[in-house]
Amino acid sequence: MTTIVxxxxxxDSAALSVGAERVSKKLTxxxxxxxxxxxLVRNGSRGLFWLEPMVEVDTPEGRVAYxxxxxxxxxxxxxxxxxxxxxxxxxQAHPLYLGLTEEIEYLKKQQRLTFARAGIIDPVSLTxxxxxxxxxxxxxxxxxxxxxxxDEVKDSGLRGRGGAAFPTGIKWQTVLNTPAAQKYIIxxxxxxxxxxxxxxxxxxxxPFALIEGMTIAGLAVEATQGYIYLREEYPHAKDILNEAIxxxxxxxxxxxxxxxxxxxxxxxxxxxxxxxxxxxxxxxMESLEGKRGMVRPKPPLPAIEGLFxxxxxxxxxxxxxxxxxxxxxxxxxxxEFGMGRSRGTMPFQLAGNLKYPGLVETxxxxxxxxxxxxFGGGTRSGRPMRSVQSGGPLGAYLPESQWHLEMxxxxxxxxxxxxxxxxxxxxxxxxxMLEQARFSLEFCVEESCGKCTPCRIGSTRGVEVIDRIxxxxxxxxxxxxxxxxxxxxxxxxxxxxxGMTPFPVQSALEHFGEDFQKPSNNQExxx
Amino acid sequence: xTDANTQGAGQAAQASNGQGLANQAEIESVVGRILxxxxxxxxxxxxxxxxxQHQLGYVPDSSLPIIGxxxxxxxxxxxxxxxxxxxxxxxxxxxxxxxxxxxxxxxxMGGRDLEAHAKSALGLDWYQTTMDKEITLEPVFCLGNCAxxxxxxxxDEVYGRMDAEQFDEIVDELRTVPLAFSANPAEVK
Numbered sequence: 059m060t061t062i063v064x065x066x067x068x069x070d071s072a073a074l075s076v077g078a079e080r081v082s083k084k085l086t087x088x089x090x091x092x093x094x095x096x097x098l099v100r101n102g103s104r105g106l107f108w109l110e111p112m113v114e115v116d117t118p119e120g121r122v123a124y125x126x127x128x129x130x131x132x133x134x135x136x137x138x139x140x141x142x143x144x145x146x147x148x149x150q151a152h153p154l155y156l157g158l159t160e161e162i163e164y165l166k167k168q169q170r171l172t173f174a175r176a177g178i179i180d181p182v183s184l185t186x187x188x189x190x191x192x193x194x195x196x197x198x199x200x201x202x203x204x205x206x207x208x209d210e211v212k213d214s215g216l217r218g219r220g221g222a223a224f225p226t227g228i229k230w231q232t233v234l235n236t237p238a239a240q241k242y243i244i245x246x247x248x249x250x251x252x253x254x255x256x257x258x259x260x261x262x263x264x265p266f267a268l269i270e271g272m273t274i275a276g277l278a279v280e281a282t283q284g285y286i287y288l289r290e291e292y293p294h295a296k297d298i299l300n301e302a303i304x305x306x307x308x309x310x311x312x313x314x315x316x317x318x319x320x321x322x323x324x325x326x327x328x329x330x331x332x333x334x335x336x337x338x339x340x341x342x343m344e345s346l347e348g349k350r351g352m353v354r355p356k357p358p359l360p361a362i363e364g365l366f367x368x369x370x371x372x373x374x375x376x377x378x379x380x381x382x383x384x385x386x387x388x389x390x391x392x393x394e395f396g397m398g399r400s401r402g403t404m405p406f407q408l409a410g411n412l413k414y415p416g417l418v419e420t421x422x423x424x425x426x427x428x429x430x431x432x433f434g435g436g437t438r439s440g441r442p443m444r445s446v447q448s449g450g451p452l453g454a455y456l457p458e459s460q461w462h463l464e465m466x467x468x469x470x471x472x473x474x475x476x477x478x479x480x481x482x483x484x485x486x487x488x489x490x491m492l493e494q495a496r497f498s499l500e501f502c503v504e505e506s507c508g509k510c511t512p513c514r515i516g517s518t519r520g521v522e523v524i525d526r527i528x529x530x531x532x533x534x535x536x537x538x539x540x541x542x543x544x545x546x547x548x549x550x551x552x553x554x555x556x557g558m559t560p561f562p563v564q565s566a567l568e569h570f571g572e573d574f575q576k577p578s579n580n581q582e583x584x585x
Numbered sequence: 586x587t588d589a590n591t592q593g594a595g596q597a598a599q600a601s602n603g604q605g606l607a608n609q610a611e612i613e614s615v616v617g618r619i620l621x622x623x624x625x626x627x628x629x630x631x632x633x634x635x636x637x638q639h640q641l642g643y644v645p646d647s648s649l650p651i652i653g654x655x656x657x658x659x660x661x662x663x664x665x666x667x668x669x670x671x672x673x674x675x676x677x678x679x680x681x682x683x684x685x686x687x688x689x690x691x692x693x694m695g696g697r698d699l700e701a702h703a704k705s706a707l708g709l710d711w712y713q714t715t716m717d718k719e720i721t722l723e724p725v726f727c728l729g730n731c732a733x734x735x736x737x738x739x740x741d742e743v744y745g746r747m748d749a750e751q752f753d754e755i756v757d758e759l760r761t762v763p764l765a766f767s768a769n770p771a772e773v774k
Binding site: 071072074075076107108110249250251252253254255257258290291292293294328329330331332333334345346347348349350351366407408409410411415416417438447451481483484485486489493494497501504505507 | 628669670692733746
């Protein structure tokens with residue numbers, strides 16, 4: 059008798075990077091050798107990356123998971139009932155069996171709103187999307203006035219998830235209030251911060267949420283053209299987004315006369331070309347216009363004079379994707395999560411030297427320690443954790459004494475730390491903080507747009523000064539010079555690139571000063 | 586311009602693999618076709634440059650005046666854009682591009698050692714190409730695979746939890762494939 063088994067193997071680039079494609083091919087081959095028909099769904103990852111490639115199977119009890127699965131594990135998994143209607147107790151016999159996916163602690167403890175569908179649906183299946191409340195928000199939005207839409211977003215308390223945390227509704231109000239024949243919605247998908255991958259996962263696991271959010275944004279501010287500015291480093295996201303956009307167009311969710319409403323919204327993916335600075339919104343718009351990604355002075359605000367000189371909403375992938383659920387469930391619903399002025403949930407990304415790295419979406423207010431240890435499980439290397447960089451390459455390095463902090467925009471910034479895009483990168487005690495400080499400045503040398511002097515020249519001088527400290531040349535004088543240089547960059551730079559590059563340097567000096575006092579025998583350690 | 590590139594369509598395919606210089610006639614025809622398709626979209630320059638690099642393997646200097654003229658901007662402006670972005674290359678590169686992530690998350694998992702290994706195993710510094718024109722080594726700042734650090738990218742494939750041994754295996758595979766092709770009589774016309 060032929061049985062049909064529904065199996066899920068992720069197709070997002072993280073799962074692929076650790077062999078999901080090989081597992082998928084091998085499974086198809088082995089199933090064909092048996093009398094089993096596999097209905098293989100290539101979902102996105104659930105974000106439990108240490109378990110990737112994770113294979114899920116639909117059973118009468120619910121979806122069960124196995125991981126991390128290598129192709130060589132498949133014969134024994136099949137023997138243990140992977141593709142049969144094996145009972146949970148039979149399945150349990152295999153060491154890779156993880157039980158019901160939804161019951162995995164790491165997942166169960168989360169509050170997934172933005173990522174509600176990640177890993178559950180086929181990312182490019184409109185049917186899957188709609189069966190999980192997808193497009194409920196747009197349908198509701200089509201019956202609302204632009205002002206009512208903006209008010210709903212204001213009520214939600216949503217703040218920009220890209221890192222700057224500017225209230226999304228206020229930005230939209232400015233664009234709505236500025237009359238123009240053509241307005242634009244730009245999705246900033248230039249996720250360049252090391253330690254962050256939530257935008258990528260969102261686009262690869264649930265692209266329709268972003269498309270829906272952008273369409274709603276278009277209705278709210280009366281913009282008819284949207285661009286997703288996607289970094290070149292994300293080729294899989296490009297393919298998935300383009301496929302999803304095509305499906306949305308074919309089914310009347312994008313283009314002219316959306317769902318017979320008479321409303322129009324066109325959407326296009328544009329690819330960056332490896333320039334970190336293009337994550338800065340004005341540089342991004344220059345790039346979209348076909349220029350060097352040079353930062354524009356503000357004012358004028360992009361909301362008034364943005365892309366091609368027209369009023370433009372620039373929002374991050376997560377902000378726009380979250381709009382879909384805010385409209386589906388209401389601003390009040392979303393606003394009830396969180397603490398202080400940080401409302402809703404935040405998709406935190408646990409990265410670097412952690413035992414259980416992954417995506418943790420939860421309400422603001424969780425402590426860094428809970429994320430690093432209760433979720434992250436401490437270091438992967440098993441050595442003591444020494445330093446954590448929060449908020450990307452422009453965020454401070456935090457010592458253990460600061461890990462008690464609650465993850466909230468204001469609580470972190472009061473301590474000189476950055477929540478940013480929600481990434482945490484953990485380092486064990488083998489880290490050399492002088493090298494990390496040097497790298498921050500070197501990164502700025504590579505990626506500065508060059509428009510303002512403190513950033514362009516300051517970064518280069520900073521690397522030189524650290525090299526002299528490392529070589530023990532007038533160490534005390536050079537340490538003083540480095541601090542002075544950091545001050546100049548912080549106060550004198552045009553944008554966050556030069557203005558925040560000193561944060562990791564200053565925090566390394568403040569909390570890990572001993573690394574700047576070592577004898578000069580480690581000159582070869584850096585590149 | 587080399588002899589190998591003056592022999593028509595078969596060689597054009599080779600150039601688009603990123604190997605060798607393209608000849609001027611080919612550049613003009615490829616760029617001309619791309620311009621017809623893309624020059625009238627809003628903000629056309631980056632999409633045009635992407636397509637030129639995709640088809641020719643690099644953005645030849647001699648294509649800049651053609652692009653500039655079509656968009657009514659100066660050659661200098663086009664040059665400024667090409668050189669601003671790390672992705673665009675003014676020179677031909679290897680058949681395969683290996684990008685090694687240099688960012689913090691990968692550093693925390695041994696990325697610095699992996700960078701050093703990649704350089705010494707290939708005998709290359711950043712942006713250099715092996716003598717056999719097979720592999721170009723490039724740095725990249727984050728592939729968004731930070732939960733599976735350290736990461737590298739080869740073409741459009743990302744590899745995570747990378748170490749020196751796996752790196753060597755990947756390089757070995759990349760170098761083996763073309764030889765297997767030429768040994769297959771069906772492929773040699």
